[in-house]
Amino acid sequence: MKMCVRAGAAALAFVATVVAALAPTACTTRYSYKSASEATRSQAGAGFALADDASTSALPSVRSPVTQTWIIARAPQRGDAGLGGVDRPGTGSLVDANVGSDGLPTRAFPLEATDVDATLTGAVASVDVTQRFRNPYADTIEAAYVFPLPHDAAVSDFVLSIGDRTIRGVIRDRAEAEKLYAEARAAGHVASLLTEERPNIFMEKVANIEPGASIDVTVTYFSMIDYEDGWFEWRLPLVVGPRFNPPSVPPSKAIGAVGVGDSARSGTGTSIEYLPNGSTTGNRVAIDVAIDAGVPIREIVSPSHAVRTIRDGTSAARVSLEPGDGVPNRDFVLRYSVAAESTQFGLVSSRSASGEGGHFALTVYPPATLKERRRSPVDLVFVVDRSGSMSGKPLAQVKAAIHAALDRMQPGDRFEIVDFGSKANSLGRGLTPYTSESVRAARAYVDALNADGGTMVLEGLNRALSFATDEGRVCYLVFLTDGFVSNEKEIIGALHKTLGPRRVFSFGIGSSANWYLLEGMANAGRGAVADISGTGDGASDAAPTMATFLERVSHPAMQDLSVAFEGATVDEVWPRRAGDLLVGRPVTVFGRYREGDSSARCVVRGWIGGERVELAENVTFARSATTPALERIWARAKIAQLADDSTWQPNSAVAIANEIRTIALEHGISSPFTAFVAVDGSRVTRGSDRRTIVQPVPMPEGVRYETTVDER
Amino acid sequence: MHEASLRAQGEVPADIDAVIRARISTAFAARAGSDAARGLRLAGSDQERPAPRRPSLAWTRRVAIAAALVVAATVAWLAARPGFGNVERVAAHATLVQAVRAVDSIASRGEDRAVAIAHPGVQALLASIVALPAPSFEHPVGAARFVVYDIYLDPSQPVAGWTCDLSLPGQLVGIEGGDGPFSQPAAYDPRALAGGRVILATVAGGASASSRLRVASVTVRVEGSGEPRVTRATSVGDGGAAAPARVEIIERGTPYAAAALTNRGLS
Numbered sequence: 001m002k003m004c005v006r007a008g009a010a011a012l013a014f015v016a017t018v019v020a021a022l023a024p025t026a027c028t029t030r031y032s033y034k035s036a037s038e039a040t041r042s043q044a045g046a047g048f049a050l051a052d053d054a055s056t057s058a059l060p061s062v063r064s065p066v067t068q069t070w071i072i073a074r075a076p077q078r079g080d081a082g083l084g085g086v087d088r089p090g091t092g093s094l095v096d097a098n099v100g101s102d103g104l105p106t107r108a109f110p111l112e113a114t115d116v117d118a119t120l121t122g123a124v125a126s127v128d129v130t131q132r133f134r135n136p137y138a139d140t141i142e143a144a145y146v147f148p149l150p151h152d153a154a155v156s157d158f159v160l161s162i163g164d165r166t167i168r169g170v171i172r173d174r175a176e177a178e179k180l181y182a183e184a185r186a187a188g189h190v191a192s193l194l195t196e197e198r199p200n201i202f203m204e205k206v207a208n209i210e211p212g213a214s215i216d217v218t219v220t221y222f223s224m225i226d227y228e229d230g231w232f233e234w235r236l237p238l239v240v241g242p243r244f245n246p247p248s249v250p251p252s253k254a255i256g257a258v259g260v261g262d263s264a265r266s267g268t269g270t271s272i273e274y275l276p277n278g279s280t281t282g283n284r285v286a287i288d289v290a291i292d293a294g295v296p297i298r299e300i301v302s303p304s305h306a307v308r309t310i311r312d313g314t315s316a317a318r319v320s321l322e323p324g325d326g327v328p329n330r331d332f333v334l335r336y337s338v339a340a341e342s343t344q345f346g347l348v349s350s351r352s353a354s355g356e357g358g359h360f361a362l363t364v365y366p367p368a369t370l371k372e373r374r375r376s377p378v379d380l381v382f383v384v385d386r387s388g389s390m391s392g393k394p395l396a397q398v399k400a401a402i403h404a405a406l407d408r409m410q411p412g413d414r415f416e417i418v419d420f421g422s423k424a425n426s427l428g429r430g431l432t433p434y435t436s437e438s439v440r441a442a443r444a445y446v447d448a449l450n451a452d453g454g455t456m457v458l459e460g461l462n463r464a465l466s467f468a469t470d471e472g473r474v475c476y477l478v479f480l481t482d483g484f485v486s487n488e489k490e491i492i493g494a495l496h497k498t499l500g501p502r503r504v505f506s507f508g509i510g511s512s513a514n515w516y517l518l519e520g521m522a523n524a525g526r527g528a529v530a531d532i533s534g535t536g537d538g539a540s541d542a543a544p545t546m547a548t549f550l551e552r553v554s555h556p557a558m559q560d561l562s563v564a565f566e567g568a569t570v571d572e573v574w575p576r577r578a579g580d581l582l583v584g585r586p587v588t589v590f591g592r593y594r595e596g597d598s599s600a601r602c603v604v605r606g607w608i609g610g611e612r613v614e615l616a617e618n619v620t621f622a623r624s625a626t627t628p629a630l631e632r633i634w635a636r637a638k639i640a641q642l643a644d645d646s647t648w649q650p651n652s653a654v655a656i657a658n659e660i661r662t663i664a665l666e667h668g669i670s671s672p673f674t675a676f677v678a679v680d681g682s683r684v685t686r687g688s689d690r691r692t693i694v695q696p697v698p699m700p701e702g703v704r705y706e707t708t709v710d711e712r
Numbered sequence: 713m714h715e716a717s718l719r720a721q722g723e724v725p726a727d728i729d730a731v732i733r734a735r736i737s738t739a740f741a742a743r744a745g746s747d748a749a750r751g752l753r754l755a756g757s758d759q760e761r762p763a764p765r766r767p768s769l770a771w772t773r774r775v776a777i778a779a780a781l782v783v784a785a786t787v788a789w790l791a792a793r794p795g796f797g798n799v800e801r802v803a804a805h806a807t808l809v810q811a812v813r814a815v816d817s818i819a820s821r822g823e824d825r826a827v828a829i830a831h832p833g834v835q836a837l838l839a840s841i842v843a844l845p846a847p848s849f850e851h852p853v854g855a856a857r858f859v860v861y862d863i864y865l866d867p868s869q870p871v872a873g874w875t876c877d878l879s880l881p882g883q884l885v886g887i888e889g890g891d892g893p894f895s896q897p898a899a900y901d902p903r904a905l906a907g908g909r910v911i912l913a914t915v916a917g918g919a920s921a922s923s924r925l926r927v928a929s930v931t932v933r934v935e936g937s938g939e940p941r942v943t944r945a946t947s948v949g950d951g952g953a954a955a956p957a958r959v960e961i962i963e964r965g966t967p968y969a970a971a972a973l974t975n976r977g978l979s
Contacts, residue, residue, distance in 0.1 A: 168897035183856035668902030679885040681858035681931030
């Protein structure tokens with residue numbers, strides 16, 4: 001009996017040991033061990049040097065107790081852990097697939113929610129985007145998520161939140177940040193990395209998310225708010241559309257559009273996994289916008305989403321997304337009109353935190369006399385994207401837009417229609433006078449267009465450029481596209497090299513257009529962008545947009561703008577070449593002013609129909625850091641200019657890249673050559689992170705999965 | 713006691729497998745040898761007395777050992793799974809070793825112990841100890857080392873804001889918020905960071921701090937054997953008046969003050 005009791009007690013003790021060893025307190029064992037070794041190391045390194053005249057104070061040496069657990073290790077083997085082979089998204093795939101009550105597949109993925117907190121003050125937007133990752137799997141994972149931000153966003157902060165703890169990431173050279181992240185991941189630390197794949201496409205990775213653990217990642221950016229025709233417009237992209245990769249794009253620069261779990265097979269540098277139409281993940285977006293316009297607000301609308309608006313006095317308001325409209329499958333657009341006084345210039349300035357002068361954003365409003373000038377005949381070449389991604393509603397919007405334009409054109413105008421998918425076609429062989437016959441033929445041609453094939457924008461551009469133009473008449477290339485391509489730089493560079501005196505207007509089609517490409521094309525072509533992305537049937541969205549467009553192009557613009565400040569030293573004004581001032585559309589430039597400059601006379605010169613015009617007004621620079629974000633917005637504008645230069649100066653690519661890197665590091669903002677990295681070194685996670693879960697995204701509203709996603 | 717020799721002492725020899733095997737064998741042999749010296753026999757020994765009938769364990773002992781082996785086998789199976797991490801494997805190793813000791817304890821008599829050692833399950837248990845994969849205890853071989861340094865401020869007057877210039881023994885990769893009014897992570901100067909310096913600054917989110925507290929922590933990817941230093945520090949009270957404070961950097965996980973600096977505040 002005694003022996004029996006003894007044996008039973010020993011067995012119980014053993015089981016208790018097992019339970020204790022496998023319980024979370026196992027970490028204690030580990031850290032006790034670590035403490036012992038660290039104690040030795042710290043003793044060896046006692047007496048840390050101090051600068052200045054500080055006194056040295058070392059706390060007494062205390063050796064941590066060593067537990068009686070003894071530990072056996074096999075020497076690490078090749079392939080146990082490390083960087084190789086586990087760093088690529090999609091090297092593993094865990095898909096928790098279930099079928100919901102509606103019969104559609106419902107899947108659990110790491111991205112649980114996205115909270116957007118925006119403050120729109122005057123013309124500057126300050127936005128926090130918080131993504132909440134939660135590991136729904138039984139193993140520790142790495143989560144990878146590709147998401148969009150505005151192409152002009154100066155991303156300046158990156159914060160990890162783990163429970164009550166917050167950890168700020170730092171900006172680093174991109175290669176260095178990627179290496180640090182990989183090392184932290186291999187060492188078992190929670191870490192995160194934010195890289196810029198395009199100015200409007202970012203990749204976020206979060207390593208070592210333990211089962212059931214929640215980690216928030218907050219990205220903060222600043223940008224300017226668009227202003228046209230008395231309306232401010234703030235746009236927040238929520239999903240990246242599926243990109244077409246032309247043969248000219250090397251695989252490392254390509255952006256693949258693949259089905260769930262297919263990233264590893266895409267063979268592209270960046271992959272986005274799309275859910276079939278009708279499927280979503282659990283990720284829902286909550287948006288809260290605080291508006292402080294500084295002037296009375298007349299009206300607030302969102303053409304894209306259902307919102308709830310609460311006014312706070314005459315010039316402030318709070319707008320939030322209705323909870324039932326949080327599927328991130330289209331851009332969020334908020335517009336508000338203001339009762340602004342008629343001025344020539346709008347200046348926002350702020351003294352630099354370093355005390356070396358300051359930065360400013362100058363908005364030049366078009367003179368009212370532009371609209372009063374006589375209408376001129378216009379030459380329009382419609383360049384229509386009829387690729388696979390335009391199938392369905394987007395192509396319907398394009399057709400409606402061209403019909404609306406044809407409705408409003410007048411005798412004396414000329415036009416042509418080019419359409420492109422994998423190859424380009426055209427209605428005729430050159431600009432055709434606007435007649436009832438030509439319009440009838442054009443309508444029939446447009447109605448017969450079908451969406452199919454790739455998105456060879458350059459094919460369409462080359463066809464459009466092949467048409468002869470007349471001296472004395474401005475030819476406008478009117479691109480109607482969703483811009484879902486990955487060779488943006490190639491297209492913008494081609495426009496710089498070949499456009500000549502033509503102008504480019506680009507219309508964003510669909511709910512999630514590629515505004516980086518569209519803006520880049522318009523800037524290279526000294527034109528403007530417009531949005532046809534409403535929730536209507538196409539015709540209702542297109543008609544007012546086309547009316548505004550024709551109003552703009554049929555009146556002369558103020559061209560070849562130059563900006564000068566008399567009485568102040570101003571330099572580094574970006575963009576280097578301001579666009580044309582069109583009816584209703586202002587132009588904004590960013591620059592620096594020297595310390596001590598407080599007021600100046602701003603003079604903008606240009607040409608209207610062969611007549612030299614000068615606009616002048618006294619302005620005052622801020623003497624305090626009233627809008628510190630301006631410095632980073634200015635830096636982002638400079639980077640955008642340099643990136644634009646690199647599209648048509650390939651021989652200077654290395655020098656330009658170095659300059660962009662330097663600017664981004666000094667101002668702490670993202671760029672193609674810098675990245676944010678954040679590491680929580682305080683603990684090593686349980687389990688080893690050997691799987692990467694790529695967060696899939698829903699198809700943009702109106703885009704068809706079957707015509708855009710590469711399924712193998 | 714042989715347990716003493718089995719304690720982890722802070723260093724893991726490169727040939728740990730061989731060492732462990734030797735220690736296990738030695739431990740059992742020593743226990744068996746001492747029992748034999750007290751007149752007990754070992755199975756398979758070459759003593760002159762006629763070989764007796766092979767002893768068998770009591771039923772209760774067999775059940776206890778079997779239970780131990782089942783649990784040990786479960787642990788070994790769990791530990792061999794791909795998702796099982798470093799900490800779990802470390803715990804699993806410890807558990808298996810405890811299993812060996814439990815078996816040894818249950819089979820207290822020399823005859824039983826010898827039978828237990830010969831038991832295929834115990835042999836498998838010993839083999840699993842050696843074969844079980846386990847990452848290293850601190851960092852994988854060749855992997856980077858990330859260290860957290862806590863920054864403490866010990867003010868003589870209430871402090872509402874502070875800035876300090878740090879020299880770190882590697883690359884800064886994270887800035888964690890501190891305690892109390894300094895719970896938000898400090899800002900860093902990107903221009904200084906681009907030049908290889910680390911300048912942190914923050915202001916209190918609530919009431920000023922009047923006693924010693926952690927104001928920030930930094931994670932550093934350590935290179936070599938450098939030491940952190942505070943090269944400059946400034947702290948202010950409400951309204952921007954100088955608020956002298958003592959600044960310390962302490963490597964987390966150790967009780968040592970790595971650096972300390974008495975800050976004279978703004979002058």
